Amino acid sequence: MTGSAGATDVALVVGVGNPDRGDDGVGRAVAALVRGRALPGVEVAEVRADPTVLLDLWEDRHPVVLVDAVCSGASAGTLVELDLRRHRLPRTAIASTHGFGVAEVVELGRALGRLPAALVFVGVEVGDVGLGAPISAQVLAGMTEAANRVAALMRLATIRSSPARCSLRG
Amino acid sequence: MTHKLTGDQLLTTDPLARVEGEGAMTVRVRGGSVTDVELRIFEPPRFFEAFLRGRAYTEPPDITARICGICPVAYQMSSCLAIEQVCGVRVDGPLRDLRRLLYCGEWIESHALHIYLLHAPDFLGFDGVVDMAPHAPEAVERGLRLKRVGNEVMTLVGGRSIHPVNVRVGGFYRVPTRAELRTLREPLLHAREDALETVRWVSGFDFPDFEQHQEYLALRSPDSYAIEGGSFVSSSGIAFESADFDLHVREEHVARSNALHARLHGVGSYVVGPMARYTINHDALSPLALEAAAAAGLGATCRNPFRSIIVRAVELVYACDEALRIVAGWEPPSQPAVEVTPRAGVGTGATEAPRGVIWHRYRLAGDGTIRDARIVPPTSQNQASIEEDMRSFVQDRLDLPTDELTRQCEQAIRNYDPCISCATHFLHLHVERA
Numbered sequence: 001m002t003g004s005a006g007a008t009d010v011a012l013v014v015g016v017g018n019p020d021r022g023d024d025g026v027g028r029a030v031a032a033l034v035r036g037r038a039l040p041g042v043e044v045a046e047v048r049a050d051p052t053v054l055l056d057l058w059e060d061r062h063p064v065v066l067v068d069a070v071c072s073g074a075s076a077g078t079l080v081e082l083d084l085r086r087h088r089l090p091r092t093a094i095a096s097t098h099g100f101g102v103a104e105v106v107e108l109g110r111a112l113g114r115l116p117a118a119l120v121f122v123g124v125e126v127g128d129v130g131l132g133a134p135i136s137a138q139v140l141a142g143m144t145e146a147a148n149r150v151a152a153l154m155r156l157a158t159i160r161s162s163p164a165r166c167s168l169r170g
Numbered sequence: 171m172t173h174k175l176t177g178d179q180l181l182t183t184d185p186l187a188r189v190e191g192e193g194a195m196t197v198r199v200r201g202g203s204v205t206d207v208e209l210r211i212f213e214p215p216r217f218f219e220a221f222l223r224g225r226a227y228t229e230p231p232d233i234t235a236r237i238c239g240i241c242p243v244a245y246q247m248s249s250c251l252a253i254e255q256v257c258g259v260r261v262d263g264p265l266r267d268l269r270r271l272l273y274c275g276e277w278i279e280s281h282a283l284h285i286y287l288l289h290a291p292d293f294l295g296f297d298g299v300v301d302m303a304p305h306a307p308e309a310v311e312r313g314l315r316l317k318r319v320g321n322e323v324m325t326l327v328g329g330r331s332i333h334p335v336n337v338r339v340g341g342f343y344r345v346p347t348r349a350e351l352r353t354l355r356e357p358l359l360h361a362r363e364d365a366l367e368t369v370r371w372v373s374g375f376d377f378p379d380f381e382q383h384q385e386y387l388a389l390r391s392p393d394s395y396a397i398e399g400g401s402f403v404s405s406s407g408i409a410f411e412s413a414d415f416d417l418h419v420r421e422e423h424v425a426r427s428n429a430l431h432a433r434l435h436g437v438g439s440y441v442v443g444p445m446a447r448y449t450i451n452h453d454a455l456s457p458l459a460l461e462a463a464a465a466a467g468l469g470a471t472c473r474n475p476f477r478s479i480i481v482r483a484v485e486l487v488y489a490c491d492e493a494l495r496i497v498a499g500w501e502p503p504s505q506p507a508v509e510v511t512p513r514a515g516v517g518t519g520a521t522e523a524p525r526g527v528i529w530h531r532y533r534l535a536g537d538g539t540i541r542d543a544r545i546v547p548p549t550s551q552n553q554a555s556i557e558e559d560m561r562s563f564v565q566d567r568l569d570l571p572t573d574e575l576t577r578q579c580e581q582a583i584r585n586y587d588p589c590i591s592c593a594t595h596f597l598h599l600h601v602e603r604a
Contacts, residue, residue, distance in 0.1 A: 020236075048332055048333075049239040049332045050239065050321075050331070050332055052283075052287070052314065052317060053321070053331075055314060056318060100283075100287055100288075100299075104298070104299075104300055107300040108299060108300050108303055108310070111300055111301075111303035111304050111307075111310075112303050112307055112310060112311065
């Protein structure tokens with residue numbers, strides 16, 4: 001089902017990541033920060049593994065912001081923002097459950113007509129993803145900025161009424 | 171670029187997609203004959219057995235669940251059985267039923283994932299499920315529904331679907347009420363219909379004409395299709411208890427792989443998993459699962475690894491049937507767990523993970539401290555057989571263009587639903603035609 005904007009929509013923030021792998025846990029850590037702000041009309045969810053659950057989580061939710069770690073070679077903590085209704089995430093299978101990661105689930109949702117009407121990706125560049133490592137200082141600094149950006153996206157009336165105006169940045 | 175290879179050649183797949191972990195397959199062809207096949211696993215060793223040393227006897231279910239996000243219940247159940255054996259405790263009745271129900275949830279989730287998201291695209295000529303979805307949306311949605319129901323069972327019984335937190339040595343931290351388990355009935359009834367449709371769907375695929383006659387090894391239980399326990403039985407009639415696994419199975423290190431290769435004494439390589447279970451235990455399937463298997467053209471055994479997708483689908487039907495049976499008869503026990511008092515000794519436990527039997531052994535000190543631990547997962551047991559499959563499979567297909575041969579080799583490896591993260595203790599494919 002393709003999501004559509006409506007007056008009673010509940011917004012959703014989903015943090016994805018593995019907190020046992022250092023900076024890879026940043027998506028969930030950002031989601032926890034957003035939860036702490038108790039934004040009205042905003043649900044917050046965290047996904048550790050098996051991203052296929054996203055298809056159910058974001059059903060009837062609008063807008064949806066997906067927060068995850070990214071690895072592009074930029075400085076750790078750098079933010080990247082992508083309108084997933086208009087752009088694709090790079091499909092990188094390694095280190096995902098049976099090679100099935102967030103990018104694959106987004107594309108599966110697109111193929112099945114099950115993407116939310118507004119879906120924005122906020123990525124935080126990782127540094128150290130070592131087993132058992134804490135989130136690095138650079139990424140910790142980027143986390144607050146990421147949470148601020150997610151909160152701002154949620155406050156933007158434009159994102160609720162006009163998915164096409166979600167900005168592409170980074 | 172597509173090109174045929176002649177003479178001495180090398181074919182590689184690097185990396186192999188839609189499998190878990192990191193590895194590579196190399197097939198060497200010299201003078202028109204396959205001379206060597208190597209499944210190399212270079213996902214680093216994960217040292218879980220060493221992590222367990224010095225920990226308390228109560229910790230293996232939580233620690234070993236972290237080995238795999240697909241089959242955590244298998245690790246939890248085998249570890250519980252082993253610790254309970256050391257301590258002279260046997261968990262039966264409703265608590266064993268609840269373990270079996272949790273395990274059914276894992277089978278449903280894992281088999282649906284493998285059939286629909288990973289393996290079916292191979293048979294239908296797609297690069298993956300994302301490419302398959304626009305052409306077979308109803309099928310993909312069916313797979314996702316099945317997976318969701320498996321997750322629901324695991325969440326209700328295990329506390330959450332990934333790395334369940336409600337399992338403990340001796341049973342559970344909390345058992346569900348009758349009313350709670352009844353909420354699973356409707357979803358499971360729908361899932362069973364979806365599972366039957368899955369059998370019909372996959373049985374219509376085209377299967378390569380390819381048979382293997384390796385030894386099958388699975389658990390067998392006197393009263394049911396073995397899942398959460400049983401005794402070892404092989405297709406040639408070798409039978410032994412979990413405690414004697416070490417006497418019958420030898421693990422060998424091979425330099426190219428971070429996973430050990432297992433060999434059955436007097437036999438050599440062997441296969442665990444759905445085809446082995448079906449061959450050894452099909453008489454214990456439910457009438458509905460047997461009927462579905464017969465309608466799909468499965469006989470008393472299955473020797474074509476490509477048809478393993480049908481066997482998984484039949485097991486999906488069975489897992490739904492079993493889950494429904496347990497839900498219907500559920501009477502919560504007075505206590506959520508049997509008390510387990512530590513004592514010195516050695517214990518073993520074996521259960522049927524979705525991709526094959528998984529064996530654990532622990533040695534405890536008198537105060538319950540773990541002195542040593544051994545874990546033998548299914549993929550390391552299947553590695554040698556995967557190599558043998560590839561050797562004969564490639565030999566008969568040397569005239570194929572390299573890219574098509576590589577594609578078919580990847581499909582053949584996925585017949586085993588390998589979980590290389592578990593075995594390292596994943597995959598890039600090389601076919602060398604030198």
